[in-house]
Amino acid sequence: MTVPLDPAAVVAEFIARVGQYDPAPDAAPVAVVGVRTALGEGVYPMSDHVVRAMCRALVAYHDPDDRGRCTNCGGHRLDENLHCQDCGRLHGILGQVIAQHARRIADAHGDDVPGPGT
Ligand SMILES: [Zn+2]
Known part of the structure; x- marks a missing residue:
């Protein structure tokens, strides 16, 4: 504290x-x-x-919690897992892997790509 x-x-x-x-x-x-x-x-x-x-x-000044900006909503509130606290999008390698997996599932099923954080 x-x-x-x-x-x-x-x-x-x-x-x-x-x-x-x-x-x-x-x-x-x-x-x-x-x-x-x-x-x-x-x-x-x-x-x-x-x-x-x-x-x-x-x-x-550089904030120690600055992890860049969200590419989806432009927000600055990315947590330590690069998860946007404003729109829910995941960034970084984990976010890319999840997004690619979601696209593969959507392509296989002919669905829309699930939105971030869903
Ligand atoms: Zn965001």
């Missing part, structure tokens, strides 16, 4: 860490961000340097 984070503390830490490298530390903030949760709250001035660092962090 993951330990809940204090979002306000996370924002404060990000700003403090990135702010150390701000080439214009005395420049006026470009935004003020307020964070209020059950765990804490805070109001944080954000410099242009911090906003740009957030953009770079977002570009570099």
Whole structure:
């Protein structure tokens, strides 16, 4: 189980860490961000340097649960078995084997190919 984070503390830490490298530390903030949760709250001035660092962090971000996109519905919610949680399609080698098997059965019986997840 993951330990809940204090979002306000996370924002404060990000700003403090990135702010150390701000080439214009005395420049006026470009935004003020307020964070209020059950765990804490805070109001944080954000410099242009911090906003740009957030953009770079977002570009570099890769979610550990990212298993690609579903080729059927375009969803991002593939589980560890590459099973789409949105439309039910199976991906990967297992999904290909099941789809080929379903096509062979359908061809043999003159049926439509069963839909994913059925
Ligand atoms: Zn899908």
